[in-house]
Amino acid sequence: MSSKKLRFGFVGVGRRGLNHMQIASQFEEVSLEAACDIDESRLKEAASTYGVRTYKSLDEMLEKEKLDVAVISTPTPLHVPQSLKCLEAGLDIILEKPISLDMREVMDLLKAVEESDRILLVGFQSRYSNVIDKAKEAVDENTLSMVAGYWYWTIPIVKWIRLRSQGGGQMVDQAIHLIDLARYLAGEVESVYAVYTERGRDTEEDRATGFDNWASYVVAMKFRSGAVGCIYSTYALYPGVLRAKGGSGGAVEDKATRESAVTLDVVCREMLIRYAHPAAVRIYRKGKEVEVHTLARDPTIDMYKAFIEAVLTRDKSLLRTLYEDSYKTMAISLAATESATTGKVVNLEEFINKYK
Numbered sequence: 001m002s003s004k005k006l007r008f009g010f011v012g013v014g015r016r017g018l019n020h021m022q023i024a025s026q027f028e029e030v031s032l033e034a035a036c037d038i039d040e041s042r043l044k045e046a047a048s049t050y051g052v053r054t055y056k057s058l059d060e061m062l063e064k065e066k067l068d069v070a071v072i073s074t075p076t077p078l079h080v081p082q083s084l085k086c087l088e089a090g091l092d093i094i095l096e097k098p099i100s101l102d103m104r105e106v107m108d109l110l111k112a113v114e115e116s117d118r119i120l121l122v123g124f125q126s127r128y129s130n131v132i133d134k135a136k137e138a139v140d141e142n143t144l145s146m147v148a149g150y151w152y153w154t155i156p157i158v159k160w161i162r163l164r165s166q167g168g169g170q171m172v173d174q175a176i177h178l179i180d181l182a183r184y185l186a187g188e189v190e191s192v193y194a195v196y197t198e199r200g201r202d203t204e205e206d207r208a209t210g211f212d213n214w215a216s217y218v219v220a221m222k223f224r225s226g227a228v229g230c231i232y233s234t235y236a237l238y239p240g241v242l243r244a245k246g247g248s249g250g251a252v253e254d255k256a257t258r259e260s261a262v263t264l265d266v267v268c269r270e271m272l273i274r275y276a277h278p279a280a281v282r283i284y285r286k287g288k289e290v291e292v293h294t295l296a297r298d299p300t301i302d303m304y305k306a307f308i309e310a311v312l313t314r315d316k317s318l319l320r321t322l323y324e325d326s327y328k329t330m331a332i333s334l335a336a337t338e339s340a341t342t343g344k345v346v347n348l349e350e351f352i353n354k355y356k
């Protein structure tokens, strides 16, 4: 690898942005140069922890800094406009999921990416996880029959994510990670049908927290292979719902055996691959011992490793979450919302083509 340091600038240094800075700071190929945010206290924290220069706007940061890479972790409605500015400034980009709440914007950015020679990576870090590697190896494409997954959650900690108009809802904001893994493991989706409800999170008490969103979501998918899938998710539960109080009855509890509030099952002929996000994959095969694989490290670290190498070598094939592919995951989430709104089955290709 070359000795050139990549100059990183961070756009949005809230909860996830600071996490990106912490991970980026572990790589000797990276130099943390600058951060921009509209919140002074976030900028102070970024400056005091990582010694970066700080800016109140992206425009100013791009004008004053010489950067190679932008890491965008702002509220979702800002993702596409900020990515377009960074592409125009000639930067490679790590863009947090979800890409956008608006399919037209998703396609505008696709066009811009295809016309540029820059790398735009989308933050679906689970694709780089060592346990997902094991799941992918185990999948039997010829008999893959069903994918089923759930994301059991509560009112989001981050306030703007509570709003349908900013966060887009569970299928767009969080369960999109499961939709992306479903695509990674089971192939492309042909059509989706979804139903959403506000029931279960529509009281005065809920509204007083600033919550204005659907409470629960069910999405049925048909894959091009003929396999079927279902992802369901909710904001109607409470923190730590599956972590029972009062101990584990003497059983040894570790990350691999604990029930997970976020799970994806892949069913093939006489084999179940169960991903307990993010800690473990268990593979059940007829007549065999259960195979358990546990997470070795935060997959975002592996995502950075691949991204840095790809930027230095300009080899895009090292990446599993290039924008040119990841936009299709975004399309499934947005098609699900369209289906839940109109009551109709949405054919994915037709949905994407409408915005071309």
Ligand SMILES: NC(=O)c1ccc[n+]([C@@H]2O[C@H](COP(=O)([O-])OP(=O)(O)OC[C@H]3O[C@@H](n4cnc5c(N)ncnc54)[C@H](O)[C@@H]3O)[C@@H](O)[C@H]2O)c1
Residues within 6 Å of the ligand: 011, 012, 013, 014, 015, 016, 017, 036, 037, 038, 039, 042, 057, 058, 073, 074, 075, 076, 078, 096, 097, 098, 123, 124, 125, 158, 173
């Ligand atoms: N990949 C993952 O697992 C993962 C995990 C958490 C969050 N995320 C994603 O990261 C993004 C940020 O989420 P978060 O939880 O960190 O939210 P957050 O609210 O904690 O952080 C967003 C930051 O952006 C700043 N901001 C707002 N407007 C800005 C502007 N015009 N210019 C620059 N900064 C601006 C805010 O002040 C805030 O500090 C979201 O897209 C979220 O979905 C991804």
